[in-house]
Amino acid sequence: MGAASGAGGVGGPGGPGGPGGPGGPGSGKPPRGRRTFLDHFRSRSTGWRRFIPSWKLVAGVCVLGFASIITLIWVAYANTPTPAEPTVAGVEDQASIFYYTDGSEIGRIGKKRQSVELNQVPPIVQDSVLAAENRSFRTDPGFSVKGTTRAVWANLTGGSGGGSTITQQLAKNYYSDPNNRTMDRKFRELFISLKLEDKHSKDDILKLYLNTIYFGRDTYGIQAASREYFGRDVWKLTPDQAAVLGGIIQNPNRDPGDKANRAWLTERYQYTLRGLVSMKKLSQADADRYMKKLPRIHEAGTGDQLYSGQRGYMLMRAKEELRRLKIDNKELTTKGLRVYTTFDKKKMEQARQAAEHTVPQVNPKRLARKKIRVGLVSVNSANGEVVAFYGGPDYLSQAFDNVWSGSAQAGSAMKPYVLATALKQGYSLKSMVEGRSMTPIDPQGNVVPKGTPNATVVPNSHNEGPAIDLVKATQDSVNTAFLQLMGKVGIKEVIKTETDAGIAPDLLKPHSCCINLALGVNNIRPIEQASGYAAFANGGVYHQPHVIRNVRMTDNKTMRLKPKYESHRVFEPKVAADATYAMQQVIKGGTATAAALPDGRAAAGKTGTTDRNVATWFVGYVPQMSTAVTLYNDATGPDGKKKSLILPGVGEVQGGTIPARIWRSYMADATRSMEARAFPPPVWSGIVQKWAKPPVKKKKKHDERPPWCDTPVGDYDPRCQGDDGDDGDGGGKPPCQSPFPEGGKCDPNKPPSNPPPRWWCNMHNGDPACRRGGGGGGPGFPGGGGWPNSESVTPLPVRPRE
Numbered sequence: 001m002g003a004a005s006g007a008g009g010v011g012g013p014g015g016p017g018g019p020g021g022p023g024g025p026g027s028g029k030p031p032r033g034r035r036t037f038l039d040h041f042r043s044r045s046t047g048w049r050r051f052i053p054s055w056k057l058v059a060g061v062c063v064l065g066f067a068s069i070i071t072l073i074w075v076a077y078a079n080t081p082t083p084a085e086p087t088v089a090g091v092e093d094q095a096s097i098f099y100y101t102d103g104s105e106i107g108r109i110g111k112k113r114q115s116v117e118l119n120q121v122p123p124i125v126q127d128s129v130l131a132a133e134n135r136s137f138r139t140d141p142g143f144s145v146k147g148t149t150r151a152v153w154a155n156l157t158g159g160s161g162g163g164s165t166i167t168q169q170l171a172k173n174y175y176s177d178p179n180n181r182t183m184d185r186k187f188r189e190l191f192i193s194l195k196l197e198d199k200h201s202k203d204d205i206l207k208l209y210l211n212t213i214y215f216g217r218d219t220y221g222i223q224a225a226s227r228e229y230f231g232r233d234v235w236k237l238t239p240d241q242a243a244v245l246g247g248i249i250q251n252p253n254r255d256p257g258d259k260a261n262r263a264w265l266t267e268r269y270q271y272t273l274r275g276l277v278s279m280k281k282l283s284q285a286d287a288d289r290y291m292k293k294l295p296r297i298h299e300a301g302t303g304d305q306l307y308s309g310q311r312g313y314m315l316m317r318a319k320e321e322l323r324r325l326k327i328d329n330k331e332l333t334t335k336g337l338r339v340y341t342t343f344d345k346k347k348m349e350q351a352r353q354a355a356e357h358t359v360p361q362v363n364p365k366r367l368a369r370k371k372i373r374v375g376l377v378s379v380n381s382a383n384g385e386v387v388a389f390y391g392g393p394d395y396l397s398q399a400f401d402n403v404w405s406g407s408a409q410a411g412s413a414m415k416p417y418v419l420a421t422a423l424k425q426g427y428s429l430k431s432m433v434e435g436r437s438m439t440p441i442d443p444q445g446n447v448v449p450k451g452t453p454n455a456t457v458v459p460n461s462h463n464e465g466p467a468i469d470l471v472k473a474t475q476d477s478v479n480t481a482f483l484q485l486m487g488k489v490g491i492k493e494v495i496k497t498e499t500d501a502g503i504a505p506d507l508l509k510p511h512s513c514c515i516n517l518a519l520g521v522n523n524i525r526p527i528e529q530a531s532g533y534a535a536f537a538n539g540g541v542y543h544q545p546h547v548i549r550n551v552r553m554t555d556n557k558t559m560r561l562k563p564k565y566e567s568h569r570v571f572e573p574k575v576a577a578d579a580t581y582a583m584q585q586v587i588k589g590g591t592a593t594a595a596a597l598p599d600g601r602a603a604a605g606k607t608g609t610t611d612r613n614v615a616t617w618f619v620g621y622v623p624q625m626s627t628a629v630t631l632y633n634d635a636t637g638p639d640g641k642k643k644s645l646i647l648p649g650v651g652e653v654q655g656g657t658i659p660a661r662i663w664r665s666y667m668a669d670a671t672r673s674m675e676a677r678a679f680p681p682p683v684w685s686g687i688v689q690k691w692a693k694p695p696v697k698k699k700k701k702h703d704e705r706p707p708w709c710d711t712p713v714g715d716y717d718p719r720c721q722g723d724d725g726d727d728g729d730g731g732g733k734p735p736c737q738s739p740f741p742e743g744g745k746c747d748p749n750k751p752p753s754n755p756p757p758r759w760w761c762n763m764h765n766g767d768p769a770c771r772r773g774g775g776g777g778g779p780g781f782p783g784g785g786g787w788p789n790s791e792s793v794t795p796l797p798v799r800p801r802e
Helices: 055-079 123-133 145-157 166-175 183-199 202-212 222-230 239-248 259-278 284-291 303-307 311-324 329-334 345-357 364-369 411-424 470-475 479-489 491-500 505-511 515-519 526-537 573-589 658-670 758-763
Strands: 096-099 105-109 214-216 338-341 372-380 386-390 432-434 467-469 541-543 548-552 559-561 567-569 604-609 615-622 625-633
Touching: 096 311, 105 303, 105 311, 123 166, 123 202, 123 239, 123 259, 166 183, 166 202, 202 222, 214 222, 214 239, 222 239, 239 259, 239 284, 259 284, 303 311, 311 329, 311 338, 311 548, 345 372, 345 386, 345 658, 364 372, 372 526, 372 658, 386 526, 411 470, 411 479, 411 491, 411 515, 411 526, 411 573, 411 604, 411 615, 432 479, 467 470, 470 479, 470 573, 479 491, 479 515, 491 505, 491 515, 505 515, 526 541, 526 573, 526 604, 526 615, 526 625, 573 604, 604 658, 615 658, 625 658
Parallel strands: 096 338
Antiparallel strands: 096 105, 338 548, 372 386, 372 625, 432 467, 541 567, 548 559, 604 615, 615 625
């Protein structure tokens, strides 16, 4: 029994029912501690291992973390918008292009970018870009794990890295902010790249990339880069040129035209060529040939070069007109508009040549330093299009435009508007007006005595008779005639004609008080004169001068703007015909004979020279085109007045000299391809008004001057020598007349009558007819003292009849 109750036995220590045994009162060993909740996350609940997490915990955390990351990535990807429109301001901004009438380019305003379709980019150009930037583009998923990891690491360490695919570059430049260098941006680019690949084809992605990637020199897109570096469109690039463009994408801020970058460019160029070979897009033989030499690259220009010469004047004028047509500068510089102007490229050059090379003493660039300005503008009379103009020597040296901004006193070039007003009121070209110089004219157009208050007295450049018709008054630009005409037809009526013809009212208003407005005391702009005279050429219809034909959107098809310009009738065709006839005489035999065109075609016009020769003009036209030329001094002297226009070797300039010669030079070239048309003949309609009357010739009381003096043949009749006849210009003496009325059969050795007159016998001493009693009477005559031994008289030489 003792044995049975021993250790391990029933009831014994550790045994059943015993201490520490099953059912017993307690354990014989020290009691084990109770496991807490935290013990489940430890390797052991005691000792140092209690600080080590359980493998279950590690596994759970990893699973949860991975799931969280995946969830976050999924949420971020889901919240990334599907790329549709660009989100970076200005990424699609394009420069607007301005064109001549022949379709050639004048220049571009705005960011250098022009989008093109992918089929306009040759395969070799596409492949050159891929060879330089992303050779696996056609097969990769749109992102590079290696490149992205390198970029993230560089971002974390403060370095720089690349290696992005073309899709990732597009995401960065087109849909993300390229200036944001945060980790968030990197992942955003990745998500955008994935969505781009999901939504767009590889061709669509490449097209977007080629149209937006930066190429340096403020140039964006493959087309703009082609023009910037090689001066040609992308579809005309050669393989070596394409390799250069592909190579410079990596570092566009290193100008390939700079000699300091030649080694870098060569390395990039050859790298691209090797890539083309490895992609089997170029043979090794061709690559070796191209590697020997870099293609010629255009030197970097400056933004100012866009505005050099006449281009600056053209672009600024077109921009100003577009502004009035509600196309502002923002739209112009960002939307890639196609602006078609009215400028004729060939005529623009002809205008420049005429202004700068017609007269050796006229060098516009040198004259501009003295504020002597040269302006020329030519308008299509049928529609108001400005086909050509000369705004100044160079926009960069003189931004002031002599044609639209510059103005000068008009002088006599305003007289045609007075003439047209008279014709409108029903007066005939045959109406007579005052032609004498310094004749006082009152405000109503009446000739008044000298000293009459408010009378206007001006000199004439020609000494005319007391009464001349309106044709002669226009031909010789007679001041007194037009003063009188202005008074008779009314200042207000003349101003209405002038404003209807496009002259700005603010230029006329300061002089609306006085009849000397007829003489052009007002300032006027060349563009107004050219378009005003165009109304005469166009049968009396005025067209607003303009420089814009139409504006199209970037696709060059959709019309953005087709402006309608003002047009109205100023006077009837018969008025235009009669006024034109009068102005034709100015060129045929008046103050502008220097303007006569070499091919003899019909032309009409009017000179203008102001007081003290400050400003000079010639404005003329053929049926199809009107052109104004001005040369004026814009400098002010010590007396506060404009200086006279005096050129070395020329002296004081007049409208019929240098301006007329420049006009002729330009128009001779500009009209060479035009049909030589005739003007409508004059109508000669209207009332013949005699505001001035010619003097009545007094009959001679004696017959000392024989009637045959009126037949010009010779000058040997002594009684004709005192003749003071007038040829219409005054002051000239015609050749003395013949005493023989037989015309061409005149024989000076036969007597004109029987018996012959005394003077004839005096010239033919000893003639038998004189012995029969002719001419008797005085000494030396038959029957007179000294006969027949009087001193013989030698007949004067005879001028043959013309």
